[in-house]
Amino acid sequence: MDPLALIRETTAYVSSLSTHVKINEQELVRECEDFLEKHKIKPHKEIWADNWFHYCDIDIEHESSTFTDLTAKYILVLDTLNFCFWPEEGLEYEHLARGLKNVLIANPKAFDADQLAKVTTETLHNWFGRELPNISERVRLVREVGTVLLAHFNGSIKEMILAAKNKASVLVDLITSYFWGFRDSAVYRGKQVFFYKRAQIFVGDLWGAYQGRGLGKFDDIKQLTMFADYRVPQILESLKVIEYSPELKKMIEQKQEIPYGSEMELEIRAVTVHCVERMRDYFNKHHCELLALEIDWMLWGRGEAMLDKLPPHHRTLTIFY
Ligand SMILES: Nc1nc2c(c(CN[C@H]3C=C[C@H](O)[C@@H]3O)cn2[C@@H]2O[C@H](COP(=O)(O)O)[C@@H](O)[C@H]2O)c(=O)[nH]1
Numbered sequence: 001m002d003p004l005a006l007i008r009e010t011t012a013y014v015s016s017l018s019t020h021v022k023i024n025e026q027e028l029v030r031e032c033e034d035f036l037e038k039h040k041i042k043p044h045k046e047i048w049a050d051n052w053f054h055y056c057d058i059d060i061e062h063e064s065s066t067f068t069d070l071t072a073k074y075i076l077v078l079d080t081l082n083f084c085f086w087p088e089e090g091l092e093y094e095h096l097a098r099g100l101k102n103v104l105i106a107n108p109k110a111f112d113a114d115q116l117a118k119v120t121t122e123t124l125h126n127w128f129g130r131e132l133p134n135i136s137e138r139v140r141l142v143r144e145v146g147t148v149l150l151a152h153f154n155g156s157i158k159e160m161i162l163a164a165k166n167k168a169s170v171l172v173d174l175i176t177s178y179f180w181g182f183r184d185s186a187v188y189r190g191k192q193v194f195f196y197k198r199a200q201i202f203v204g205d206l207w208g209a210y211q212g213r214g215l216g217k218f219d220d221i222k223q224l225t226m227f228a229d230y231r232v233p234q235i236l237e238s239l240k241v242i243e244y245s246p247e248l249k250k251m252i253e254q255k256q257e258i259p260y261g262s263e264m265e266l267e268i269r270a271v272t273v274h275c276v277e278r279m280r281d282y283f284n285k286h287h288c289e290l291l292a293l294e295i296d297w298m299l300w301g302r303g304e305a306m307l308d309k310l311p312p313h314h315r316t317l318t319i320f321y
Pocket residue numbers: 046047048051082083084085086091092093094205208226227228229230231232296297300304321
């Protein structure tokens with residue numbers, strides 16, 4: 001089974017039936033044309049390691065360095081915890097990324113599988129020096145990763161990555177097969193819909209940190225979709241590329257929680273995935289080769305840069321994004 005094909009197909013299906021969230025075709029074209037204009041003048045390419053808050057010890061000029069696994073260990077812990085910061089006022093992804101970077105610099109063995117298998121609430125508090133929402137789940141998810149790596153991959157994330165044989169679809173399948181906390185799918189009107197956001201962002205971060213080489217080499221990276229979180233729909237809705245029903249818009253503006261697995265939540269996520277697929281197709285048709293993950297990073301970065309100007313994002317209590 002190809003999980004990436006399932007994500008594209010099932011989110012397109014939800015998008016075709018969606019009532020609370022719609023793509024505005026004219027605004028999508030406007031936004032794409034606007035980007036193409038800017039991209040012609042100044043091509044946009046993000047280098048993952050250029051984000052100061054990321055740990056990355058890859059020397060891209062030396063092939064042996066692209067097979068070292070310390071950065072891969074960092075990314076695995078990062079994307080095991082990369083979800084649902086909004087309940088803690090002021091907590092951002094940057095705090096997570098930077099906190100883990102400092103931990104690894106202080107102790108390169110901190111993210112070894114045997115260490116992950118025995119983290120406690122205290123460990124995580126020491127890692128970040130602050131409260132994390134849903135801390136008990138975060139501890140459980142990190143322990144799960146350490147325990148499973150020890151049980152099935154000799155404690156080595158590098159072994160799991162190499163087992164995927166440079167296929168993103170296979171690595172997403174391995175991650176979601178072995179780490180149950182990454183099984184980000186739901187049921188929409190009786191049909192299973194797949195997002196696999198943290199499994200996909202794990203692959204995307206590997207590809208970014210290793211610049212498509214060594215442990216970050218994936219022959220099918222084009223098949224990765226955007227990462228269905230709460231930031232990208234927020235920026236797309238503010239750009240009018242996607243539109244919310246008046247009922248949904250009111251709930252979000254009032255910061256009412258949108259229940260996990262509700263039609264509203266699934267339509268926000270699925271239409272966002274499908275919308276970025278449509279944007280990617282538009283760019284490629286106009287000779288602008290961009291991956292869905294690169295469009296995702298751009299939109300996410302734009303959202304981060306406008307945080308104080310944007311209307312609220314949707315609030316769903318989850319472990320998946
Ligand atoms: N779709 C998408 N969602 C992303 C990211 C990232 C990290 N991006 C860095 C990695 C590579 C690039 O270089 C980026 O710099 C975090 N998130 C999600 O956002 C939410 C946190 O938001 P806030 O509360 O504002 O910190 C939370 O759900 C988190 O999982 C992304 O790239 N795409």
